[in-house]
Amino acid sequence: MLGSLKARRGDRELRLNRARDRAVLAVLLVHAGRPVPVAEIIDGVWGEEADEAPNRARGLPATMYRLRNTLAGEDGSVEGGAVESGAVESGSVLRHVGKAYRLEVDRVNIDRTAFLTEFAAATAARRNRQPERAHALLTAALGRWSAPVALDGVPGPFAEHDRRMLAGRREEARLARLELDVELGLALPADLGPKPATVVPHALALARAGRTVQALALLADSAPGGEAAALAARLRGRATDLASWTPWASRTTPRPIRRPYQLPPDIADFTGRAALLGELAAALAAPGPRWVTVTGPPGYGKSALAVHAAHRLAPGFPDGQLHAGLDGKTLGADPATVLASFVRALGVEERAVPPGLADLRALYLRLLAGRRVLVLLDGAAGAEQVRPLLPAEPGSAALVTTTGRPLPGGPTVTVGRMTPDEGVELLSRALGPCRLAREPDAVRALAAACDHQPHALRLAASRLVGRPAWPVSALLSHSCG
Structure with missing residues (x-):
């Protein structure tokens, strides 16, 4: 899948001549081993236009018949002699299960699955301070690509979405390996080539590691002009904002521009609390951690204060406001569930939402990078529940309400009785x-x-x-x- 879609049976490459057959196979491969409903296949391959749905539904069995023949024995016949939809023998690779189809393929033999698994393992290795292991995993993951574009030539909205997602992950893996090259003192990989698209992030990693002279030397050997020249000018001027500077090469996948506005309605008769509102505004404007905890006994108006303050502060966060109730009344207390809702609100399609908390957190931080977003977390049970939901960018901030202990590392505002x-x-x-x-x-x-x-x-x-x-x-x- 990481290039032109190809399938092999033993040493023989199978013929997938029809573009629609390849599009259907792509959907089945992503969900290999699990039944995929017919409606999901149709939407992923042909789109969601309702007026054509009946024709597509009638045409799908023929597509499955061709795929079943292709994936069958060497003579091209259907194993077990079954040719009709729903009458497939248990030995077939492609099975009809109720109103769904299931592809019986070992996921470890799919290059897409192997790439994503190795990339996730490399990310974990970097977090665990295992740079050599992370570098080896990233090298193996990038080596699985046979061409720069995944699912090349495969039509349909599902393939297009997966192609964009995989392109973003490949770019992340490539830049992560460049940073590890610097950390481990390795030379620029020969397979990447001395092009500005690879030299610039490599030089940036050198500069962030304090090796400005080496970074300038690397930039001097690259093609003149463009972003290489811009970075060189910054380095000669001893710029101090390199930590937040992102090379163009890392922006190949368009960033979602959705601006969520999830705040609950403001309290119409909110009264007083001027001193507390001033404390909240000052705490979020001060340097240091960009979150503040609002504490106090039940019934004292913590949530009302936080909601009212969030509405007052919203103009300072033009890229949106996120909100989650953590007390079980809305999304529940699971940080992964909340993060999944946040990344969807920030523009990520459902199919691209990763399943694990660590990957969700990484995606969440990438989406907030360079943006000013206010996050309201109401009814937190403790620090472990809240920490994955906190923004890390200096432009974003979080308001957290709790009846328990304040969140360590940030300021606290305590709500008491009204005057x-x-x-x-x-x-x-x-x-x-x-x-x-x-x-x-x-x-x-x-x-x-x-x-x-x-x-x-x-x-x-x-x-x-x-x-x-x-x-x-x-x-x-x-x-x-």
Whole structure:
């Protein structure tokens, strides 16, 4: 799959002459060993135009018949003598299972699977400070490509999506190996060639490692002009922003430009808390960690404060706002589930969302690179749940609410009771100024009886709003909680 789509049986290459047959086979190979519904195959090969669906559904069995013949024995006949859809013997490679098809192929023999497995293992090895192992895995992974373009000439939306995903992973693997070349003191790989597309990231890795002289020498031997000249000018000027500078070669796959706006609606009658809002704004504007924890007992308004603050701060994060409830009311407490929803919101298609937490985290950070995004995490249970969801870019930030321990390494804002004046103002906004003017003492007494807690105050106000004939003093004999 890493080049032109080819299949072999033993030493013999099988003939896949029809483009649509290759497109169907690509879908089945990605899901090898698992049933693929007919509808999914049709959408992946022909698209989702409903008006043509019946014709495509009727034509799919013929395509499967040709593929089954191609993948069968040396004489091209269908093993077991079965030729009709749904009547395939157990020995066939391509089986019809209910309303789905399954390709019985060992995934270890698919170059795409082997490449992605080795790339993931190399990423883990780098995290575990095993550069030699990571370099060997990346070299093996890149060696599986027979051409620069995966699924070359295979039509259909599924193949196009997989082609873009694999191109991005190949570029990441190539640049990662260049960085390891520098770390291990190796020469520029001969198979990459002395071209600006490879020299620039290699020189950048040298410069980030403090080897500016070697980086300039490498750039001097490359073709003049373009990005090589731009990087050389930066190095001669002793630029200090190399850590965030990305070579053009790493931008071959277009970055999604979707800007998510996931914040819950702002609280219409949000009252007071001016000092706390100022603390939150100052904490996120200060140098250092770009997250702040909002803590306090239940019912004191942590979530309301965080949501209101996020809406006020949103103009400073023009690339979007992400939100997740971590208390089981929305996505649940699993960081991988939350990260998967975040990368989809940032523009990644469902098929390109990786399954593991580490890969999700890496993709999440790449999507946030160079962007200003605010992340609101409400109801965190602890640091282990939250850390994978925190942005690492200096332009992005996170607001985290919790009833437990504050998140270590960042500032904390503690929410307490409202002041007496704020409690009265909250009741006034809910009940209206006329009702407050008729019973000012009763309103203050009600606020005090509710211990100036926002949740209790809103509950008391909702009872009075539903009973307009009641005097405020009627609630003083009832519990506000």
